[in-house]
Amino acid sequence: MPGRGFVAELASMVRSCGGFRPESPNYVGADAVKSIRDALASEGYLLSSDGELQPQVLDTLNGVELTKALDAYVRRAQRGAEDAALLAGTSKDLLEATAVHVLRELWSNTTPPQHFPSLLGMAFVALELKTPENKPVDGEPPQHRLHRGPL
Secondary structure, three states: OOOHHHHHHHHHHHHHOOOOOOOOOOOOOHHHHHHHHHHHHOOOEEEOOOOOEEEOOHHHOOHHHHHHHHHHHHHHHHHOOOOHHHHHHHHHHHHHHHHHHHHHHHHOOOOOOOOHHHHHHHHHHHOOOOOOOOOOOOOOOHHHHOOOOOO
16 A cells, blocks of 8 residues: 555654544544544554554454455455555455455354465355366356356
């Protein structure tokens, strides 16, 4: 995120002036702090109550919070389409986090495998999707025909 450095510096300046401390005469206000925290969360970043900016760690989220964070990863990947390294890293993170989310939500699996191919395979099974190794069968549900090429 090219603007991340700017946002981090801005938060640091506001913090150094007391903008995040309610007892400070420079406090920006609870509504302003909540608004910026919400805006940054929608982009995959956390702003602590004292103004520290950090990327969201997907491993610590679940349910609706994780779904929102995954949406933010999709938006970030779409914006970074011309940055191959950013796109590759974000895409892998997104795929892995989505597979973990699927296993947690559908199977209540709190300890998904760390081995990426196993994790992905389990998510495919949980979603009743097929892999290229599975041959098409007449009358099968449409989601079984989503992918027929190599992974």
